[in-house]
Amino acid sequence: MRKIFNSLLLAAFIAAIMIIARWIGHQAYSWMPTQATAEAKRVDDIFSFLTSVGAFIFLGITGIIGYSLLTCRATRGDWSHGHPARSDARIEILWTVIPTLLVLWLAAQSYNIYQQLNIEGLSPIVHLHMLEEPAVAATVKSDINQLAENIEVIAKQWVWSFRYPNNIVSNELHVVVNERTRLNLHSQDVIHGFYIPEFRLKQDIVPNRNIDIVLTPTQTGKYRLRDSQFSGTDFALMQADVYVDSSEAYSQWLSQVAKRK
Amino acid sequence: MTNSIENTGSENHNRQPDTNWREYFSFSTDHKVIGVQYMVTTFIFFLIGGLLAMIIRGELLTPESNVVDRSLYNGLFTLHGTVMIFLWIIPFNAGLANYLVPLMIGAKDMAFPVLNAIAFWMIPPAGILLLSSFLVQGGPAQAGWWSYPPISIQNPSGYPINGESIWILSVALLGISSIMGGVNFITTIVWMRAPGMTFFRMPIFVWSVLSAQLLQLFCLPSLTGAIILLFFDLTFGTNFFKPLQDGDPIIYQHLFWFYSHPAVYVMALPAFGIFAEILPAFSRNPLFGYRSVAIASFGIGLVSIFVWVHHMFASATPNWMRILFMVSSMLVAVPTGVKVFAWTATVWNGRLHLLTPMLFALGGVVMFVFGGITGIMLASVPFDIHVNNTYFVVGHFHYIVHNTITMAIFAAIYFWFPKITGRMYAEGWGKIHFFLTFIGANLTFFPMHPLGLQGMLRRVSSYDPQYQGWNIVASLGGFLLGMSTLPFIANMIGSLLLGKEASYNPWHATGLEWKTSSPPPKENFEEIPVVNEPPYNYNDRSLEAPEAAAQE
Numbered sequence: 001m002r003k004i005f006n007s008l009l010l011a012a013f014i015a016a017i018m019i020i021a022r023w024i025g026h027q028a029y030s031w032m033p034t035q036a037t038a039e040a041k042r043v044d045d046i047f048s049f050l051t052s053v054g055a056f057i058f059l060g061i062t063g064i065i066g067y068s069l070l071t072c073r074a075t076r077g078d079w080s081h082g083h084p085a086r087s088d089a090r091i092e093i094l095w096t097v098i099p100t101l102l103v104l105w106l107a108a109q110s111y112n113i114y115q116q117l118n119i120e121g122l123s124p125i126v127h128l129h130m131l132e133e134p135a136v137a138a139t140v141k142s143d144i145n146q147l148a149e150n151i152e153v154i155a156k157q158w159v160w161s162f163r164y165p166n167n168i169v170s171n172e173l174h175v176v177v178n179e180r181t182r183l184n185l186h187s188q189d190v191i192h193g194f195y196i197p198e199f200r201l202k203q204d205i206v207p208n209r210n211i212d213i214v215l216t217p218t219q220t221g222k223y224r225l226r227d228s229q230f231s232g233t234d235f236a237l238m239q240a241d242v243y244v245d246s247s248e249a250y251s252q253w254l255s256q257v258a259k260r261k
Numbered sequence: 262m263t264n265s266i267e268n269t270g271s272e273n274h275n276r277q278p279d280t281n282w283r284e285y286f287s288f289s290t291d292h293k294v295i296g297v298q299y300m301v302t303t304f305i306f307f308l309i310g311g312l313l314a315m316i317i318r319g320e321l322l323t324p325e326s327n328v329v330d331r332s333l334y335n336g337l338f339t340l341h342g343t344v345m346i347f348l349w350i351i352p353f354n355a356g357l358a359n360y361l362v363p364l365m366i367g368a369k370d371m372a373f374p375v376l377n378a379i380a381f382w383m384i385p386p387a388g389i390l391l392l393s394s395f396l397v398q399g400g401p402a403q404a405g406w407w408s409y410p411p412i413s414i415q416n417p418s419g420y421p422i423n424g425e426s427i428w429i430l431s432v433a434l435l436g437i438s439s440i441m442g443g444v445n446f447i448t449t450i451v452w453m454r455a456p457g458m459t460f461f462r463m464p465i466f467v468w469s470v471l472s473a474q475l476l477q478l479f480c481l482p483s484l485t486g487a488i489i490l491l492f493f494d495l496t497f498g499t500n501f502f503k504p505l506q507d508g509d510p511i512i513y514q515h516l517f518w519f520y521s522h523p524a525v526y527v528m529a530l531p532a533f534g535i536f537a538e539i540l541p542a543f544s545r546n547p548l549f550g551y552r553s554v555a556i557a558s559f560g561i562g563l564v565s566i567f568v569w570v571h572h573m574f575a576s577a578t579p580n581w582m583r584i585l586f587m588v589s590s591m592l593v594a595v596p597t598g599v600k601v602f603a604w605t606a607t608v609w610n611g612r613l614h615l616l617t618p619m620l621f622a623l624g625g626v627v628m629f630v631f632g633g634i635t636g637i638m639l640a641s642v643p644f645d646i647h648v649n650n651t652y653f654v655v656g657h658f659h660y661i662v663h664n665t666i667t668m669a670i671f672a673a674i675y676f677w678f679p680k681i682t683g684r685m686y687a688e689g690w691g692k693i694h695f696f697l698t699f700i701g702a703n704l705t706f707f708p709m710h711p712l713g714l715q716g717m718l719r720r721v722s723s724y725d726p727q728y729q730g731w732n733i734v735a736s737l738g739g740f741l742l743g744m745s746t747l748p749f750i751a752n753m754i755g756s757l758l759l760g761k762e763a764s765y766n767p768w769h770a771t772g773l774e775w776k777t778s779s780p781p782p783k784e785n786f787e788e789i790p791v792v793n794e795p796p797y798n799y800n801d802r803s804l805e806a807p808e809a810a811a812q813e
Contacts, residue, residue, distance in 0.1 A: 031714045043643050047714075050641060054634035061630050064605050065623060074545065074612035079769040081799045082546040082611035091606070092550045092599075099598040103591045103637070110641035111584060117643055190412040191510060193575060193650060197716025200647040204576045206511060207411065208504040211577055224725070228575070228650045228718055230405050232412055233332050236721035 017059040025052025036198035036223060036244060038216045039117050043200040046113045053106065149176065152184045155192035155205050157232050160225060160240035168257050173242040176250045177220045185211045193228030196242055204229050217244040280780070288382065290374035292363050293781065295381050297681065299356020300674075302381075303349050306388055307667075310344035311743055313337050318705075318739035321732050326723040332417070334722040335403035336424065340391065342406030343428065346524070347435045348388045350666055354531040355380075355442045357673055358470045360681065362446060364774035365464050367455025367792065369784040372448040380441035383434055391431035394424040402428035405720060407517055408488070410502035410510045414495045421496060429492045436485045443477035446470055455773070457792035461552060464772055464796055468555045469534030472562035473527045480520040480566065487516035511577055518569035526565045529661060530558060532669035533600055536622050539676050540604050541797045542770040543619035544611030548797040550603040557603075560596030568593060574642055575649045583642045590640035597633060601626065616768075617691030618676035624699045625668035632660030635710065650720075653713025659706040671698065671749070678756070679763030683780045686760060690752040697745035704738025769804045771797055 028051040032044050072082070151173070152163040163169050175181045185194055185205040194213065195202040203213045227238035245253060284294050285301075317337050320328040329337065359377065363370055371377045394401035399418020402408065402425045416423050450471045454463070491513065493499040500506035502513045541548045548554060570578060570586035604626055613619070635657040639645050648654060671694070678686045708731035717728045724732070766775040777786050794801070 031711055033715055043647050046641060046643050047638070047647075050638045050644065054638065058630055058634055061601060061605055062627055065608055065627065068608045068611065068613060069615070069623070072544075072609075072611050072613050074614050078612065079545065079614075079805045080612065081801075081804075082544055083609075084547070084800050085549060085606075086547045086795070086797075087550045087552065092553050095602040096553070096595060096599055099595050100592075103594050104588075106637065106641065107588045107591050110587060110643060113643045114584070190415070191409060191576075195650075195716070195718070197647070202575045202646050202649055206504060206577045209577055226716070226718055230335075230409075230412065230650075230720045232403070232415065233335065233417070235335075236326070236331070236718075236723045 013063060014060075017056055017063060020059060021052050021056035024055040025049065028052075033197045034219065034221075035200075036196075036217055036219045036221065037200065038218050040198065040200040040218075042113045042116050046110055049109060050106065053102070149179070150182045150184065151175070152186065153194060153205070154186050154188065155194075155227065155231075155238075156188040157190065158227070158234040158238040160227075160238065162240075164254060166254070166258065168254060170257055171240055173225055173240060174245055174250055174253055175215075175217050175242070176247050177217050177244050179247070180214055180216045182212055182214050185213065190231050191229045192231050192238070195226050195228035196223050197226075198223050202228050220244045220246060220249075288378050290370070290378050291783065292359050292371045292374065292377060293681075293785075295377050296356045296358075296360025298381055299352055299359060299384070302385055302388075303353040303356060306344050306348035307353070308746065309392065310341055310349055311746065313341040313344065315739055315743045317341060318736040320722060321724070322736045324724050324726045324729055324732075329722075331722045332403055333400060335405075335720070336395070336401040338720060339402045339405050339408075339428070340394075343391065343402075343432065344388075345662065346406065346528070347432060348384070348391070350528045350662060350670070351439060351524070352384050352435070353670055354470075354473070354528065355439070355446075357535075357670070357677075358446060358466075358474075358531060359442075361677065361774060362449060362467055362470055363453070364777065364781060364785055365467050365772060366450060366453065366458050367773050367786065367790045368449060368453040369786075369789070371445050372453055373445050376441050377445050380438045380445070383438040383441075387431045387434035387438070390427060390434070394427040397422060397424060397427065399423050407514075407521065408491065409517075410491060410494065410508075410513050411504060413491060414502065416495060425495055426492065429488045429495070433485055433488055433492075436481050439477050440481055443474040443481070446474040447478065455790050455792055458773075459792075461555065462792055462794075462796055463555070464534075465537035465548065465551070465554055465558065466531065466534035468558045469530040469537075472558040473530040476523040476527050476530075476562050476565065480523045482520075483516050484520035484524075487513055487520075511573075514573050514576055515569070518572045519566075522569040522572060523562075523565045525661065526561055528666050530561065532625065532666040533558070533561075535669040535673045535676075536604055536626055537600075538770075538772065539618050539622040539672055540607050540626075541799055542676075542768050543614040543616060543622075544608050545614075545799050546607050546611045546797075547795075547799050548603065549606035549609075550599070551795070551797060553599050554603045557596035557599040560599075561593060564589065564593050564596065568640075571640055571645070574645045587640055587642045591637055594633065594637055601630060601633070616675075617686070617688060617695055618672045618768075620692065620695040621668050621672035621675065621698075624695065625665050625672060628660055628664035628668065628702065632657055632665055635660065648713050650718055651713035652709040652717045652719055655719045656706050656709030656713060659709070664702045664706060668698070668702070671695075674753075676768070677774075678753075679767045680774055680779045680781070682757055682760070683763055683778075684756055684760030685763050685767065686756040687752050690748050690755075694745060694749045694752065697741060697748065701738050701742030701745050705735050705742050706738075708732070708735040708738070766804075771799065771801070771804065 025048045028048040029044050035041050035044060150165060154161045161169055161171055162173050185203060187205040187207040189207060192205045193202060194205055199215055201213060201215055203211060205211060221244055223242040225240040225242045227235060231238060280294060285298060289295060316329065320334055398420050404413035404425060413425055416425060450467055490501040494501050494503060500508040502508045502510045504510055537548055537554060568586060568590040570582050571590040574583055639654065639657060675686055675691055712728055712731045715728065717724055763779045765779055773790055776790060
């Protein structure tokens with residue numbers, strides 16, 4: 001009877017923490033900044049999933065420890081032994097096999113989402129020291145022609161500048177909503193990092209290497225680009241405004257800047 | 262302090278401290294003296310590192326940069342990280358292991374006592390050298406504790422002796438000291454165990470020290486090599502890592518993390534060992550799954566060598582490497598999980614004594630579970646790309662190095678304080694210390710997670726106002742955490758002077774160190790013990806009346 005009661009209690013405990021863990025996982029979306037790219041949604045999906053699994057494990061373990069703290073206290077000076085169990089092969093195999101499967105599942109999910117991000121710009125990095133050849137050409141994929149813009153991003157201590165196709169240079173980054181944009185990242189001194197939290201993308205910019213990232217902004221608005229790799233004294237100030245424009249606003253802005261020039 | 266030790270030392274040769282206080286300031290070759298030397302010295306560095314952290318948190322209280330100038334800020338976090346890793350946790354663990362390992366395996370001393378003393382005596386000068394860089398032109402190193410080139414070889418001051426070159430020299434010296442320690446620990450554990458102390462009768466603490474020190478021997482040369490090349494680039498104009506002269510800064514990152522990731526386990530494994538000693542003692546249960554926990558120590562060591570690239574997911578890292586190291590990084594969770602489950606099963610259905618060491622150990626385990634989960638999250642490439650180099654990483658990292666490892670260190674200090682000093686600490690003060698630390702630690706490091714998710718970058722001296730709320734919480738928590746060491750210091754000094762005398766085995770614990778007097782005599786044991794029982798034998802009735810057992 002007692003055994004059945006204990007099993008029921010355990011089942012109720014597991015069910016309860018599963019529900020709470022799922023709820024926490026759902027909340028995880030609200031802890032993130034606005035989703036401003038197609039990629040952001042997928043990153044938030046994997047975060048929510050990892051949060052659910054993590055919350056389940058955390059609540060499970062702390063629940064057991066907390067229960068023991070409440071119910072298994074020794075009286076002062078009573079140093080007699082607790083339970084004599086040293087080991088149990090079945091439990092030990094179980095708690096090795098289950099985490100292994102769990103981890104492989106998490107890795108598979110992450111891989112899956114990573115594939116969907118399709119950060120194709122990173123593949124050129126494999127061709128490290130082939131700087132004599134245009135790195136982009138080495139890895140052109142079929143959809144490069146469909147990219148709306150190819151913008152050069154130049155980082156140096158502690159300024160960002162952006163060169164647009166018609167050779168216009170600005171300190172603001174403008175991209176067109178719902179169009180895939182390829183950014184060629186360059187650094188003129190130390191390693192910098194390209195990071196816009198709302199885009200969920202980050203890429204170190206290593207001097208003397210051609211590194212591209214490709215993104216598809218999905219929400220118009222003004223965002224902030226930050227240097228994510230520590231770059232020296234005024235590191236914190238190395239920021240730039242990023243605008244996701246409609247295509248009309250974008251062409252308007254380009255012609256404005258061209259006129260000013 | 263000095264009087265009581267001197268007097269009792271001369272009165273009773275065996276049961277009272279027979280170490281003259283002057284020995285602690287000498288080139289002693291007794292592993293116990295060296296152990297205490299390590300622990301006290303590194304604790305002073307911990308306080309210094311903590312003060313640097315509190316200045317950092319003071320700066321981050323407001324969005325503007327208004328407490329220190331930006332270059333000093335960069336120097337502060339660089340030295341905070343370096344001090345805490347290379348002058349606090351790693352050498353403190355070496356000190357604790359120095360004190361305990363020979364006692365735990367029934368040896369008279371370490372295998373190479375002179376080498377042991379040399380290894381210790383390299384630490385104070387290396388530490389003072391590092392801190393002296395505050396006084397040189399241009400101030401201390403400003404490139405962060407990982408010192409990535411090209412930023413680290415820019416040398417803004419222009420002087421040949423600069424903060425960065427001092428940093429390199431100091432870290433190299435500390436590395437050499439660690440290598441000496443590694444050789445010594447491994448030799449001692451492999452060759453100097455008492456009769457009957459088979460590998461599977463060793464306490465988990467010894468297993469974890471063995472795994473950690475193997476990592477030191479295997480991986481540390483990579484860091485030493487990297488920073489020597491960095492020194493050449495900085496001082497002699499070579500081009501190993503200079504991208505604009507055909508060098509490659511990414512090679513440095515690989516060499517650096519090849520050591521510095523396993524270094525996390527050099528720090529964490531002894532902490533896991535401490536949990537495995539304390540939880541059974543205060544739960545009155547054998548360590549559940551002892552063998553798998555022992556093997557898991559090795560498993561963690563082994564897997565941790567193959568995960569270093571997860572620090573570089575946002576560097577110029579190709580896709581195949583990202584995926585490979587994502588999977589290997591996640592696999593660390595398996596042996597680590599084995600340990601966590603074993604600790605939980607040990608506590609389950611026990612007879613819990615919630616004394617200070619137990620509180621610190623349980624607090625450490627709970628916060629480790631949290632830090633471990635965020636660690637798995639960080640191993641996931643798509644998520645890592647978002648939070649890499651943000652405060653999420655800082656939060657995760659501090660849940661491991663402070664909330665797990667430093668908590669474990671405090672647990673260890675309280676647990677073995679009676680053995681080391683022959684006196685009991687004050688329990689009430691210990692509990693106050695625990696609660697202040699536990700609350701302070703969570704207030705400081707939890708807010709870093711939401712900050713990181715929102716995109717606040719690490720190492721910034723100023724930030725956007727939207728991040729201020731959580732930063733205030735973190736800073737106030739940081740100040741509380743700083744204050745929480747005060748009751749600890751008072752307790753340690755007070756108890757050393759006035760504490761109740763400790764018996765052989767105040768916790769009624771298993772392990773050879775509890776079978777000799779508190780503090781142990783020179784050469785540890787009256788005669789070398791013979792081991793004929795499994796470790797963590799908390800079923801043994803004699804433990805319930807330890808005084809009787811001690812008289813046997």
